[in-house]
Amino acid sequence: MFSNIRKQRDRLVEFKRKFYVRYPKTYRMVRSIIIFLLVIDLLLWWNGVGHLIGSSPVCPGYIVGDMGGMLVKIPRGSIFLVERDRDAEQLKLIGDFGPTPKFSEKSKITSFAIYVHSKTGEIFMQRNSGQKPKNAYKFNDEWINVGVSSGIYYPSNHFLNRKVDSAYKHKLPVRMKQDIAGLESYQLWDPKHDGEGYIYTPEFLRSKDAFWRKDKFGNVQTYISCGTEGGSPRCEQLVDLYPKTKTVLDLAYSRHLLHQWQHIEKVSRQAILSMELKDISECHS
Numbered sequence: 001m002f003s004n005i006r007k008q009r010d011r012l013v014e015f016k017r018k019f020y021v022r023y024p025k026t027y028r029m030v031r032s033i034i035i036f037l038l039v040i041d042l043l044l045w046w047n048g049v050g051h052l053i054g055s056s057p058v059c060p061g062y063i064v065g066d067m068g069g070m071l072v073k074i075p076r077g078s079i080f081l082v083e084r085d086r087d088a089e090q091l092k093l094i095g096d097f098g099p100t101p102k103f104s105e106k107s108k109i110t111s112f113a114i115y116v117h118s119k120t121g122e123i124f125m126q127r128n129s130g131q132k133p134k135n136a137y138k139f140n141d142e143w144i145n146v147g148v149s150s151g152i153y154y155p156s157n158h159f160l161n162r163k164v165d166s167a168y169k170h171k172l173p174v175r176m177k178q179d180i181a182g183l184e185s186y187q188l189w190d191p192k193h194d195g196e197g198y199i200y201t202p203e204f205l206r207s208k209d210a211f212w213r214k215d216k217f218g219n220v221q222t223y224i225s226c227g228t229e230g231g232s233p234r235c236e237q238l239v240d241l242y243p244k245t246k247t248v249l250d251l252a253y254s255r256h257l258l259h260q261w262q263h264i265e266k267v268s269r270q271a272i273l274s275m276e277l278k279d280i281s282e283c284h285s
Contacts, residue, residue, distance in 0.1 A: 059283035065107035068150035068246035072275040073283070074112060077125040082112040085151050105280045110151040114271070115143045118257050121267035139232040139254060146268050147250035154246045160220035160238060164212055173210060182262060183211040183224070211261075222265060226255050239265055244273065 062073035085108035115124035173186035226235040237251040
């Protein structure tokens with residue numbers, strides 16, 4: 001048996017030698033491709049299975065990580081989407097391959113999404129993967145879809161000021177006759193295609209309205225944009241949690257809840273900030 005193995009090995013060596021002599025350029029190219037594929041395979045393994053070896057959950061039942069400078073533990077059953085800093089880079093470089101690595105207190109959390117009830121502040125917990133709250137995205141929807149962006153996705157402090165500046169520059173906001181309590185209320189108009197004047201365009205975003213709140217220094221603290229078309233138009237409310245954490249909340253909800261915007265902001269803040277983990281030792285207490 002061993003003699004047969006040696007013979008096969010010798011044949012491969014001889015074939016390799018002859019191939020190199022006859023086609024040296026092709027040989028070097030094939031060798032480079034094989035080495036490249038082996039390196040990619042090693043990177044995929046390390047970003048996937050490699051991070052699972054010797055690793056155990058820091059907080060059983062929770063995802064733990066650094067959210068914009070604040071240590072958090074997020075109930076696993078509440079999450080519809082979660083991404084780490086390293087995962088984001090992996091997606092940019094080589095795609096989403098391999099199993100999702102486990103999180104630790106050193107993980108930089110860049111985004112996740114949960115549902116919070118607009119009245120009670122209850123965080124929706126899924127019984128089955130992908131389950132959504134009752135009436136989600138319908139007119140009588142009482143749930144807030146809370147999207148969280150931090151880390152490499154945090155757009156920097158005072159980005160809401162730039163949001164309003166952009167509206168003035170490109171959308172020519174027109175003040176509504178009556179404001180929502182605590183908010184300045186505007187209609188956003190689009191410029192004509194020929195660049196002359198402004199019109200209320202008939203496309204999907206033609207009736208986009210915007211609302212914002214400024215502090216005594218003129219800095220925007222809350223920015224809301226809402227549609228008016230369709231049976232259940234939606235609003236998007238942006239809230240900056242800085243300086244507590246470099247994190248932005250993107251709150252999506254049915255427009256019929258707009259007058260509750262202050263309470264919506266309050267319960268959403270509380271839901272996210274309640275996930276703060278003062279010290280990793282709390283996981284073992």
